[in-house]
Amino acid sequence: MNDLQKFRRRLLLIVCAIILIENLLLITAWWLSGSHSKSVELLIGGVGVGALLVSLLTAVLVSRLATKPLQTIWQAILHISPNEHGIPAPQVDALRLGRELVTSLLGQIYQLNEVTAQTAASTEEERKNISHNFIAQSLPLPLFILDAAENIKFANQAAANYIGIKAADLINKNIYMVLDMSFPSENTFDSWLKTAKIAKATTMNTWERVRLNVRDQHPELLFDLAAYYNRGNPDQIETMLLLFDHTKMYSQDDQAISFVALSVHELRTPLTLLRGYIEVFEDELSDKVDPEIKDFMDKMSAQAEQLMAYVNNILNVARIDNDQLELRLQEASWPQVLKSIVEALGLQAKVRGKTLHCKIDSNLPAVGIDRLSISEVVNNLVDNAIKYSGTSTVINIEAHLTQDGLVETTVQDSGLGISTSIMPNLFTKFYRDHRNRAQVGGNGLGLYLSKAIVTAHGGNLWVRSKEGVGSTFGFTLIPYDQLTQQAKQEGSQDLVRGAHGWIKNHSLYRR
DSSP states (O other): OOHHHHHHHHHHHHHHHHHHHHHHHHHHHHHHTTOOOHHHHHHHHHHHHHHHHHHHHHHHHHHHHHHHHHHHHHHHHHHHOTTOOSOOOOOGGGOSSSHHHHHHHHHHHHHHHHHHHHHHHHHHHHHHOGGGOHHHHHOSSOEEEEOTTSBEEEEOHHHHHHHTSOHHHHTTOBHHHHOOEEESSSOOHHHHHHHHHHHOSEEEEEEEEEEEOOSTTOOOEEEEEEEEEETTOTTSOOEEEEEEEOHHHHHHHHHHHHHHHHHHHTTHHHHHHHHHHHHHHHHHHTTTSOHHHHHHHHHHHHHHHHHHHHHHHHHHHHHHHTTOOEEEOEEEOHHHHHHHHHHHHHHHHHHTTOEEEEEEOTTOOOEEEOHHHHHHHHHHHHHHHHHTOTTOOEEEEEEEEOTTSOEEEEEEEOSSOOOGGGGGGTTSTTOOOTTSTTTSOOOSOHHHHHHHHHHHTTOOEEEEEETTTEEEEEEEEOBHHHHHHHHHHTTOOOOEEEOOSOEEOTHHHHO
16 A cells, blocks of 8 residues: 555545544434423534534644645745745654655655756756867867866867877866967967956957977978957856968968079079179279160169069078078177168169168167178168158158167158058068059068068067058167177077077966
8 A cells, every 4th residue: 555545544534533423413413303302402503513613623624634745745845946945844754644655755856856956967067068069079170278277178189180199188288288389470379368368358369370380290280270268267168279270271382482492592693693793884884884874784783682682582581481590690880780781772762763861870889680681671671661652752761779778770651551451460471462462562571581580689670650651660679788698698608599480389488
């Protein structure tokens, strides 16, 4: 017999007993009704009233007994409900009727509640565990998710395959220890993330031509990178990295540069001879030819110099990409060096109808420079100013001392100017403004090369421009005394710098 049947039987016995007593009272009253004495009538009336009271009491008692187990169950449900507070647990031992049934039902309710809570907790944990996320796991692009300490919380299988490390071995590793990334400029992932953590709640950024140096003889990878930052994420998913592989495409660009550099290298010998013959003609015949021939000779000389600068740019970019360009910094007087460079460029400017106006402060300290490479920087900046000066005829070149004690040189034109939309890519290799690409010649290497060379000197190359008004490019050089002091602190007596254009995440070495 189950608990429900027991409850029904006991309730039936109680009701039957009460009804039996009531009926006995009624039968007694009927039996006594044969006598008509006054006392008997009063007794019959009393029995009738008693029967009525017994009926009322029976209804109240039965309702209380029948609903008490239901009340206990109701109280137990409210006690475990997450929306109710302060409801105490029911006292099952106080039940006189249906205790076994209520105990059994409450056991089932409590067990069901525990299973529900465990299921909800498991579902929440499953939701937070991105490793079980179908989309993240099935994404064909390498995906890394970092916590606030920049440790890897999740890496999908595509990421593991891309860098050649098992996904399980990546978890809780610092991202900079796993991804040895190098960037074409100082705008690295590391520097962006540090700034974002200070100034942003949510932000995102992208990088092109990122280089990944992979261990264990794994081939070098080149890719574009997208990152999203979300401060204080409750699931501890603070930063997401998504990699877009372009190794084949970017490698072809690098191979093209290497091939062009190899081909251009063969031009240096005949070009050097050509420049030599032009110089001989200028020295021997400049006073013996008419002005028209003299003008032709000047134009030939200017074109030869421009072609030599073009050849040097390509060769040096190839050396930078292969990390083979070394600069030996030596003490030099910047006013003397800059004047000689500007004088050499004067003929090139004159042929194009431009005038170079040079203003150099007299209090400049000696600087540490690689004269040949820094000449290429000035050549590139002046050449760009001439190209983009439009109808203006004057290029202003100035050199002065900054408040930080650095020697700063600026090249200013009043020409086309630069749109703000292309500023972030201005120093990227091969990048050129599509709007004037057809009107102005170039290969998109000059500023990339100049940036690398100035950076290797310890300086900074910058630009200010307004479209339709003109542009000012400037770069800084460190005084020689400061450079030698740095060398002493680093324990080196040689001022030799590599002019590679790839900037590493410095956090890789801090951790």
